Amino acid sequence: MFGVTGCKGGKKLFCKLTDNRSTTLTKKQQAIEDREYELLVIAKALVVEEGFANLTMDKIAAASPYSKGTIYNHFTSKEDVISALGSQALLHEISLFRRAQTYDGLSREKVVAMHVAYHLFARIEPILSMCVLTSRTPWVIEKTSPERLAYINRLEEELVAITDAIFARGLSSHDLTLPEGMTTDSIIFANWSMAFGSNALINNAANSSCVARILQSQSILMNINIMLDGMGWLPLSSEHDYQQVWQHIEEDIFSDEVAYIATLKR
Amino acid sequence: MFGVTGCKGGKKLFCKLTDNRSTTLTKKQQAIEDREYELLVIAKALVVEEGFANLTMDKIAAASPYSKGTIYNHFTSKEDVISALGSQALLHEISLFRRAQTYDGLSREKVVAMHVAYHLFARIEPILSMCVLTSRTPWVIEKTSPERLAYINRLEEELVAITDAIFARGLSSHDLTLPEGMTTDSIIFANWSMAFGSNALINNAANSSCVARILQSQSILMNINIMLDGMGWLPLSSEHDYQQVWQHIEEDIFSDEVAYIATLKR
DNA sequence: ACCTGAACACCGTTCAAGT
DNA sequence: ACCTGAACACCGTTCAAGT
Numbered sequence: 193m194f195g196v197t198g199c200k201g202g203k204k205l206f207c208k209l210t211d212n213r214s215t216t217l218t219k220k221q222q223a224i225e226d227r228e229y230e231l232l233v234i235a236k237a238l239v240v241e242e243g244f245a246n247l248t249m250d251k252i253a254a255a256s257p258y259s260k261g262t263i264y265n266h267f268t269s270k271e272d273v274i275s276a277l278g279s280q281a282l283l284h285e286i287s288l289f290r291r292a293q294t295y296d297g298l299s300r301e302k303v304v305a306m307h308v309a310y311h312l313f314a315r316i317e318p319i320l321s322m323c324v325l326t327s328r329t330p331w332v333i334e335k336t337s338p339e340r341l342a343y344i345n346r347l348e349e350e351l352v353a354i355t356d357a358i359f360a361r362g363l364s365s366h367d368l369t370l371p372e373g374m375t376t377d378s379i380i381f382a383n384w385s386m387a388f389g390s391n392a393l394i395n396n397a398a399n400s401s402c403v404a405r406i407l408q409s410q411s412i413l414m415n416i417n418i419m420l421d422g423m424g425w426l427p428l429s430s431e432h433d434y435q436q437v438w439q440h441i442e443e444d445i446f447s448d449e450v451a452y453i454a455t456l457k458r
Numbered sequence: 459m460f461g462v463t464g465c466k467g468g469k470k471l472f473c474k475l476t477d478n479r480s481t482t483l484t485k486k487q488q489a490i491e492d493r494e495y496e497l498l499v500i501a502k503a504l505v506v507e508e509g510f511a512n513l514t515m516d517k518i519a520a521a522s523p524y525s526k527g528t529i530y531n532h533f534t535s536k537e538d539v540i541s542a543l544g545s546q547a548l549l550h551e552i553s554l555f556r557r558a559q560t561y562d563g564l565s566r567e568k569v570v571a572m573h574v575a576y577h578l579f580a581r582i583e584p585i586l587s588m589c590v591l592t593s594r595t596p597w598v599i600e601k602t603s604p605e606r607l608a609y610i611n612r613l614e615e616e617l618v619a620i621t622d623a624i625f626a627r628g629l630s631s632h633d634l635t636l637p638e639g640m641t642t643d644s645i646i647f648a649n650w651s652m653a654f655g656s657n658a659l660i661n662n663a664a665n666s667s668c669v670a671r672i673l674q675s676q677s678i679l680m681n682i683n684i685m686l687d688g689m690g691w692l693p694l695s696s697e698h699d700y701q702q703v704w705q706h707i708e709e710d711i712f713s714d715e716v717a718y719i720a721t722l723k724r
Numbered sequence: 725a726c727c728t729g730a731a732c733a734c735c736g737t738t739c740a741a742g743t
Numbered sequence: 744a745c746c747t748g749a750a751c752a753c754c755g756t757t758c759a760a761g762t
Contacts, residue, residue, distance in 0.1 A: 245600035259728045326595045334511035348668040381672045382681045389655025402614040406647045422688025525747045
């Protein structure tokens with residue numbers, strides 16, 4: 193349904209993956225962006241097939257209609273390709289977070305919607321998710337172009353801005369009262385840490401019998417409940433069935449994504 | 459004071475870095491282990507000097523008294539070296555966690571002590587900390603020897619066993635009552651996620667203006683307070699000055715480490 | 725101005741020879 | 744049995760030539 197190359201009827205639900213949102217591009221610039229997207233699709237497919245360890249620039253060139261030199265016009269190094277895939281992931285996350293924001297519910301339910309989005313993304317795009325983790329690594333960062341690092345920063349700030357809006361709503365609705373010494377930033381940091389940490393560990397469950405043993409189906413929601421309860425964000429998990437909220441969010445906002453994940457399992 | 463090679467009076471405070479704890483080794487096995495440790499010290503120093511991107515097997519060999527072939531007797535690949543450094547990190551963390559357990563205080567204070575240990579480790583050994591993050595990456599895992607992956611798993615399980623003991627104490631002292639649907643495992647997972655996530659993001663602050671902006675000095679403790687409050691672990695942060703507890707832990711248990719970090723800042 | 729792919733150089737990795 | 748380092752092979756990266 194949402195294959196590597198396929199887009200549902202041009203709606204670009206899953207394909208808004210380049211940064212052509214605010215600026216109008218010349219035809220040539222657009223062509224270059226399209227080619228970069230094309231190359232990244234190829235790179236991702238290669239990783240799916242042969243793993244990160246076997247990804248080579250040669251293979252990317254061979255699997256594309258372009259030459260090695262052209263690949264290097266887009267990416268300064270192999271690691272830069274991974275970072276570019278990571279930035280695609282962020283772009284996709286941004287669009288999912290935007291969608292999560294539209295969930296019609298209490299402020300805390302909107303936060304849960306954001307975490308649903310984050311978790312679904314990790315399942316829809318496991319490879320891109322890995323790229324986000326990998327691209328946070330000095331190994332990769334050190335060989336990523338400064339331009340792309342700056343771009344990743346911009347995307348991250350955009351993500352933070354979206355979450356910021358949701359947290360502001362919690363405050364204005366008085367569902368959340370900032371505990372002493374806490375700021376909106378620290379709330380964002382707590383959410384980000386928990387989401388990133390849970391996700392990173394779960395991604396590695398396949399490699400770590402230890403993590404796999406700890407893991408249960410609802411451990412993500414549990415972590416989020418613990419955290420939001422700790423902030424005193426109303427209604428508390430003891431008073432409200434967030435498991436059901438999670439399901440409603442999946443059905444109302446992310447039904448396409450859930451359906452897609454179901455096809456993956458087969 | 460605790461330099462790369464130096465150990466304080468043979469006490470091996472910082473140097474218990476190989477897995478020779480339960481088994482007695484022959485003289486030859488011991489020599490091989492010592493050499494592996496020697497090589498890892500060299501590798502770490504090279505990363506400090508020239509970064510991860512410039513680490514090569516040639517340089518490790520050149521900086522050591524051994525040949526390339528011997529390096530490959532210890533490590534199956536360059537990535538295997540990174541994983542080996544990651545396992546050193548885990549070994550060091552285990553010893554710090556053991557020490558954290560000795561803090562004489564309430565059950566929740568002991569949990570804080572563990573997080574202090576984790577945080578101090580990240581500051582004492584930033585490179586090894588990065589190696590833990592990097593070695594959780596498919597890029598590195600795919601080229602790590604199965605034996606080392608199994609070893610890392612063993613170490614992780616040991617870490618979990620230590621934290622398990624602390625959480626059991628919380629339950630037996632009735633400071634912690636498991637909320638419905640929660641198990642000890644989910645408590646461990648929440649703590650691990652939060653600690654790993656916070657740490658990973660902070661490690662990357664240097665590269666991400668976004669994270670740097672969010673960060674404040676006490677954001678780690680704040681995250682932990684939120685999480686433990688959310689579990690209802692008594693006494694709550696509103697009733698107890700955990701900032702002061704953090705300081706006491708640093709003074710009572712980790713004064714050497716704190717002093718060492720102070721020397722780094724200069 | 726951009727693309728090409730042969731050529732280069734730099735490692736990662738191996739293995740025959742040595743001890 | 745283990746160590747050595749020359750040799751190999753495989754990329755990552757560049758750049759002179761082509762369009």
